[in-house]
Each structure stands twice: as C-alpha cells, then as structure tokens.
Amino acid sequence: MIILQIILFILIAPLLSGLITVIKNYLRMRKGQSILQPYYNLVKFFYKDEVISETASWIFRVAPFIVFSSALVASMLVPVFIFNRPILPVGDFIALVFIFTLGRFFLALAALDTGSSFGGMGSSREMFIASFVEPALCMVIFAISLQFGSTDITAFSGLHPITVSSVVAALALFLLVIAETSRIPIDNQETHLELTMVHEAMVLEYSGRSLALIELAAYLKQMIFFFLIAQLIFPIGLPLGNFVQVFLWSLWFIARIAVIAIAVAVVEVNLAKLRLFRVADFLGFAFVLGIIAVVCSILGA
C-alpha cells in the first residue's frame, strides 16, 4: 500500500506542474507545451551530461539525494488510502514541515558550494522566504489541529465536516503553498533573470540527473501541499461499492487536487511578482489568516 502510494505520487506529481502550465497558457491565449512536458523534461535531464563545478565539494553531490529522499519521506506521511491510523508512525504535520526543511537546508548549502554569486543570492532569498513561511505555517497547523484534536495528519483525513475555520486555514495554507512551491507572486519558476529568481538561482548549477532528482522532489512537494489543502476543504472518504463508484471516487480524488492547481494557475496569471521585501507582508497576511482560523476554531465555527 505504502509503495503504491509513493509510486502514485511520483507518477502524478509532474502532471500537476504540467497542468498548471497548460492552464496558464490557455489563459494567456498562447499555444503552449503539452501537459506531459514535465515528464519529457525529467527524461531529458536523465540523458544529458552532468556538469559539476570544480569548486563544489561533496555537499553539492549529496544534496540531490537528500532533497529527493526528504520529499519521498514526506509523501509517506500523507494518508491517501488509510485514514484511521498512520501507515507507518513516522511523524505528524509538524514533522512534515521539518522534513521539508531538511531538503531545503541542503539545497541552500549546495547553492553556496559552487561559489557562484547566483547561488548565494538564491539561497539567501530562499532562506529569507522560508523563515517567514514558518510562523504562518505553524499558525495554520495550530488552527487545524485545534479543530481536529491532534497534529497528526490522519486527524483531518477522511470525511469531516467543513467549517469556517478549516476554510480559512486552507486559504492561509494556499498562500503559503505559493511561497513554498516558488510561484508568482513570491517567486517565478519561468524566469532566469538574476533579479527575479529565487529557487531557480539556487539550483542554477545543477544539471543532468541531479537536476532531475531535484525537480522531481519539487513536484512531489507541490503535490503534497495541494493534497493537504484538498484534504481540508474537499474531504473525501474511502472508495466503496462497485466498480463505477470506485471510478467516480478516483475521478473526484484527482479533480479536487486539480482544482487547487487551477487556482494556483489563475493566481499566477493575474498577479505580478512582488518585490522580495514585500514578501514579508504577503506572508504576514497568511499569518493573520492563520490567527483568524484559530479564533474561528475557538468560537466553534
């Protein structure tokens, strides 16, 4: 079951990025790439030569594996098929955040490792954004777990009533996910201009298979966060009954994540990138939403 879940995550995750790009192109009335482009990219990276900087140390070589494995471990923490108990008692929502931090820590070090000023810039900015994401994320986790009685992710899996608190928390989480997955208005995945790139600057020196692993990890992270938001506002039970019902269930299962992806795409098309120092305000707003979610859960709404 657990292996199935991970394979499923790896298979679906790039599709979400493809979907977002397709929707963005549709909204901009462009004729863009196929929805499968992220897969082509991954395959392409695997067959490219890899260039490693001569300044780099073992940190640079090890970082992709750690980033990759942290994303995989994180995807194990998310309950997909079993709701009432954890598949493996590894950790809860708080642990999930720290596991992602592990990956980010090594990526930021690897960026500094090559001695390029792009890398330093990227890692400095990434750490800046990440450290402001943290309090708001903590507030959201607080709101969710106050409502469901535990910081465990399985607590809000399965069918549960949708409350004002969980909707507000989901909204705050949505803003944070934009920052975590380096999307407009916080960051821009499409840019390679030194003034605007954050995450891209950090992985600038990576190429070939290492880049493929890092990209895959980023897709997985995005998938996990979308999944959590979907879990909050579109609760879903277990598939029951005959084949048709299971089929409908799987459709809804994928559609609700796609809804989040569409929302992200719409936000990306309609907003301009913020200045780096305005990011704190943006994330401050998410923080305030988190507090509102806590207040709502106290009021029982």
Place this chain on the structure above:
Amino acid sequence: MLNLLIERFFLFDPLALFFLVVIFIISLPSFIYSFSYLKGEYPAFKIFSAQILLFVFVLSMAFVVSVSNCLVFLIFWEIMSLVSYFLVVFDTNNERSIKAGLVYIVMTHIGTAFIIAAFMILYNHAHSFDFIAIKNACSVMPQRTKDIVFLLFLIGFGTKAGIVPLHIWLPYAHPQAPSHISSIMSGVMIKTAIYGIIRFVIFILGINTSWWGILVLILATITSLVGIIYALMERDIKRLLAYSSVENIGIILSGVGLAMYFISLNLSYLAVFSLIAGLYHLINHAIFKGLLFLCAGSVYKATGTRDMEKLGGLIKKMPHTAVYFLLGAMAISALPPLNGFVSEWLTLQAFFLGAFNAIGGSKIFLGICAAMLALTSGLAVACFVKAFGIIFLAKPRSHYAESAKEAALPMRIGMLILAVFTVIFGLAAALVIKSLSGVSSSALGIDISNMSFFLNSLRFAPQIAKNTYLSTPLLALLLVLFSVIGFVIYRVFGNRRAVIYKTWDCGYYKLGPRNEYTATAFSKPFRIAFSFFLLPYRKTQKIRESFYHIKSFTYETHTTKVFKKYIYNPLFAFMLKLAKSMRKMQPGSIHLYLGYIFITLVLLIIFMERF
C-alpha cells in the same frame, strides 16, 4: 563524617543528577579537546593554570547543582562566576578580553545581588538556609512576598542565563574565552541558571499564580527572537554562536515557562510534558552548542581568524571538522533526525497540547508564542546555512583560509564524541524522554505513575488530546533508504557522464573568491526585514580622482545595538554622574570621615532599637 556532610549539604535528587550528567557530558570532550587546542597558543605554565581553572570551574558547577543549602549554593555560584571570569580574561594581552571580562563580572554580580536578596527574604521566613526547610516555609508565605522573590530570582538567574535584555554580557564574554571554555560556558554554565529557576521557583517556591508562567513565556519568546536575529547579523563565528545561545535559552525557557503556566492551570500532566521538552532541549543545546564552539575553535586555531568573511572553502582543508560542524548546524537547525529536532518538536507539541486544553484567549496566546518559536527556528536554519556555507563552502576568501590544516587528533576526538551524541540523542529519543519524565515529575512534585507516554504514539493515559506520533529511528531509516534509492536511480538510469568544469560565470572568465556571496550579503534581506529593530546604517566613502572617476569606494554597514544604546548606555552614564556627585562627600579630611562613622553608628543604633 562524610556521610553526614553529604546528607546535610547535598541533595542528589533526579534534577541534580540530570544536571550533573549535562555538566560531565560536555566537560569531558572539552577537556580532551583542550590538550591540543591550548598547545602552541600559550606558554606551558599558562596551559597548566588553564587546566586547573577548568577543573575548578567544572567542579564548582557540579557543586552548584547538587548542594542543598542556600549559603553553600551561593559560595559555589560565586566560585563558578569568578573562575569563569578568569577564563574569559585568559588572553591577558588582549584588550578585548579585558573589556569583555569587565562587562561579564559586573553583570554577573548584579545577578548575584538579586539572588542574594531573594535568599535573604526566604531566610527571613524560613529561618534556615536548607532547601527543604525553605520549601516547607514557602507553603505559608504570603503571595506578595512570593511574587517579589520570584521576580528577584528571575532577574538574578536571568542575568546568568542571558534573558533579553540582560543578555548583554553573553556575546562579549563567551567568544573571548578559549574555545573549549566557550563550549562549557555556553553549553553548561548558562544552564545552571535554568537549574536555579527550576530549583528555586518551581521546586521551592511553588507556583500558584498564572502570571509567572506567562511572564516567563513572553520573556522566552522575546529572548529567542532577539537572540537569533542578532546571530544572523554576526560575522564573527563565536559571537554568532553566543547569540544563538541566547536564542536557545529562550527555547528552553519556553518549555520551563509552559510548565509553570500549566501548573497554575492544574494541567499537571502537561506541565510534566513541557518540562520534559525544556530539559530535553537543554541537554541538546549543551551538546550541539558545545560541539559548534569546539569546531569554531578548530577553525580559529587553523586560520587565526574568527571573521567569517575571511574564511571559506574549509570543507576541503578540514574535512573532519566540517562534518562535525555540519552535524552541529543540522542539530541546532532542528533538522530530522538529529536531537534538536526532537526537542523542538516536543516544545511545539507542548504548545499545541496546552492550547488544546486551555480555554479562550490563552489558546491564541499559546498559538502566537508557538508561531514565534517557529519563526525562530526558521531564522536559525537560515543562520546556520550562512554559518556553514560561508565558513566551509566555496573558495577560500583569504590567505588565512587557504593555509588551514585539519585539527589535531585530540581535538577531533573531542568533537567526534559530541557529534555522536547529537545523533544518539536524536535516535534514542524515546529512551531519553523516559528518563527525563522521572526528572521532570520529581522537580514538579507530580506523580506520573498513571501517565503512560510513548513517543512513537504520543499518548497520555488520561486522554487530553488525540494521539500523535514521532519516530526518529524510523525517520532516519527511511531517509537513508530513500537516499540510497535515489543514488541507485542516479547510477543506473540515464547518461552516466559527469563533467567537472568551472562554475558558470556569465562569460566573465575570472570568477574568484571576491565574487562569492558574503555573510553580510547573505543576511541582507533579514537586515531589511528587521530594520525596525536592528536600525541598520551605512557609511560610504568615495575617493574621487575626478568627477567621473572614483578611485576607491568603501562601504560599511552596521546595526545599532538597541539594548546597549537605549538601556545600558544611559544607565551607565547616570551611574557615572551619580558617582561624580558622590565624590563631593570625599574631600580627604579625616575629621569628616570620623564624623561619617559616628553618624552611621548613631543611625544604626536608632535602627536596631526601632526595628
């Protein structure tokens, strides 16, 4: 005779034993390390005296945490402070050491004065200096007196612990001492103040109002935030570590403060749990901060500088030290599966459980404190990415770093021991927590025999929240497993060619160390985001040859030390002014002095008669 002495003056309860373990776990590696660290730096007789001082220092700390009498406690507390003062000014030729020592000894004695005042009030009520006698007397003490004693203790021990705004001495004194001493000072000595708070406030005074806990929590939150923001701005490795100690004291105090708060709310199981979190972070911080200071010492010995901007690329010159520093940095950044992660997780969990069981506004209060703790941990990650990245990665930024050599064997052994502990205390979390629960419950005087507590399914026998879980061994196993899978995928599939080539330089062809990101540049976004508190200012100077040609350009950026500028400097100025006006009383006439003595005597006689 000896038995009698031990019975009369010592108290070896679980709390004392725990602190003894902390003291020796850090002191032993530091002692091994010191052999080759001191060699070559100082003349032989000085090394000998340093070892003697170290021995007395460790012994005095051990006595501080195990005596059971206020007077004896004070004596050892004072010995500890004085010996550490001598160790801070050990570099007697260094002007900065002397100044640091002065700040340290003044601050620490202000703290001691408050502790003495508290002891005097307690003695007045208990008519004894014995802990147990005082504890018994405290149950009938009026609340007003208790509040005053609590505040006195908080200021007194807070000075030693480095609670903001009493932290002022810490970033001066800790970096100036030899590195193995810094590791003991930061790792252990400031923890004796936490011991003081737990022993005297929680154990002896007893808690029955909620504002004590709230006050400690607020102070802890401010301390941790201020500490880490200053640490981020630092470019001196050891000062950075010292500021980060301020931060970690804040996190430890969060656990202690939560415990105090929960006692007043009658959530006794949660109080035990929070104190476990606090104590766990205490021992963790001792381990990784000790380790980081030892690593910083190795870097200093190898390069002769503590300025991060002059370092870089040391991972190739000092591979062992780099690994140890990396482990320490990961642990302090609370990255799984190392020890810092477990205690940070426990502290956040304590906040959550508290909020779940508290009512109304206190939920929001605890939530905001937890969020600030999360911000602190986010900033700590950034801070240690900067520290490790700038010191060890990329190309050497100066000749200091280029000529660095790996540390000698005893130094490596010292660091290795502590590095192994960061892993062990992460993986064996369940065992550690089990033994800490005994310490915590005995300190709080709460019976936990019907409380079951397992980490891999966090559960309380009296149900206070739904279950949650954390298993660091499993987490570590999975991380390793998936890394290996990633590596296998990497090796087996695709094109296996990897080219070693220059870093991309935009076609500039001259990418050198000067192009690298610096520590100051790394912290720039933070400096701007926290500019309301840091009040940064810059000095630029252009030397022009003509209007169009600038010959040289210097740029400096500084941050204002708010507490020093707005609290301490006016205070010292006032003190000096006061001293000057007092000088008029001393004109040098012996007759006048005799007059003073006579007047004092008369006043004292009246005082004794009346009161």
